[in-house]
Amino acid sequence: MLQNLDRATTSDGEQVVRRKPLVRMQNVDKIYSNGTVALKNLNLDVYPQEFISLLGPSGCGKSTALRIFSGLGAYSGGSMDWPQSMYDVSGKPEREVGFVFQEATLMPWATVFDNVFLPLRLKDKSKAQMTERVNEALALVGLSGFAKAYPRELSGGMKMRVSIARALVTQPKLLLMDEPFAALDEITRTRLSNDVLDIWARAKCTVMFVTHSIFESVYLSQRIVVMAARPGRIIGELKIDAPYPRDKEFRLSSEYSAYCRAVSDMLDLAMRS
Numbered sequence: 287m288l289q290n291l292d293r294a295t296t297s298d299g300e301q302v303v304r305r306k307p308l309v310r311m312q313n314v315d316k317i318y319s320n321g322t323v324a325l326k327n328l329n330l331d332v333y334p335q336e337f338i339s340l341l342g343p344s345g346c347g348k349s350t351a352l353r354i355f356s357g358l359g360a361y362s363g364g365s366m367d368w369p370q371s372m373y374d375v376s377g378k379p380e381r382e383v384g385f386v387f388q389e390a391t392l393m394p395w396a397t398v399f400d401n402v403f404l405p406l407r408l409k410d411k412s413k414a415q416m417t418e419r420v421n422e423a424l425a426l427v428g429l430s431g432f433a434k435a436y437p438r439e440l441s442g443g444m445k446m447r448v449s450i451a452r453a454l455v456t457q458p459k460l461l462l463m464d465e466p467f468a469a470l471d472e473i474t475r476t477r478l479s480n481d482v483l484d485i486w487a488r489a490k491c492t493v494m495f496v497t498h499s500i501f502e503s504v505y506l507s508q509r510i511v512v513m514a515a516r517p518g519r520i521i522g523e524l525k526i527d528a529p530y531p532r533d534k535e536f537r538l539s540s541e542y543s544a545y546c547r548a549v550s551d552m553l554d555l556a557m558r559s
């Protein structure tokens with residue numbers, strides 16, 4: 287447990303012990319080859335098992351940040367560390383990350399089982415060895431009875447749940463979700479929000495969620511990071527201290543409205559700055 291703690295000194299000299307972040311971005315810049323400064327001086331600590339949202343206007347660099355966290359995108363300056371990273375037998379750090387995109391992007395010719403198995407197949411795992419793991423991932427998203435179904439037989443919300451199972455099948459510590467509900471209707475979005483909270487509680491991973499929706503970010507998150515554009519940067523963050531499980535009562539509460547107003551004010555600032 288001790289290795290999961292960070293010792294630090296506060297500005298008035300007090301010694302404090304904090305949890306170590308899962309991922310730490312320090313002064314990260316991203317400049318695309320056409321000269322666009324997508325991120326400028328990004329500092330962000332992401333903690334184990336937290337639910338954090340990135341919120342901000344179009345073009346503020348949310349997807350760029352997520353791609354850097356995933357390892358799919360390179361950064362131009364600064365540093366990114368995984369302070370709790372374990373090392374595999376070959377000495378490579380284990381940084382298992384799952385990624386869920388706006389579209390479910392399933393293989394239409396493959397069954398639900400085979401779609402979820404894909405990341406394991408890409409790691410040369412055998413189906414026989416991994417059947418239990420795939421079934422566990424399907425159970426986690428409530429699709430146990432659908433292993434043999436094809437994507438065309440599923441609703442939009444179910445396809446998204448298959449996509450989440452596929453991201454979770456490698457048992458990542460960090461699940462990145464880039465506007466996963468943007469293409470879905472309001473009722474499905476609400477239901478999936480509850481599903482994601484349930485999945486997060488059971489999978490015990492960190493979720494980093496990109497959204498344009500103030501309401502969605504407040505309902506889901508423990509922490510909301512608000513970004514501004516040109517250049518993409520963090521302008522503030524807000525802790526949502528409401529307990530889980532969250533439900534309709536929370537959505538209708540004055541506490542929820544007050545949080546939404548506070549985030550909205552921060553977003554106004556982001557649009558003006």
Ligand SMILES: Nc1ncnc2c1ncn2[C@@H]1O[C@H](COP(=O)(O)OP(=O)(O)OP(=O)(O)O)[C@@H](O)[C@H]1O
Pocket residue numbers: 318319320322323324342343344345346347348349350351518
């Ligand atoms: N491959 C690329 N080459 C050049 N510029 C890019 C590239 N990808 C993104 N950008 C630019 O970088 C900036 C940040 O883009 P990014 O997609 O990360 O923002 P975003 O906040 O996710 O936007 P949205 O909410 O619209 O998805 C934008 O100005 C965008 O035009």
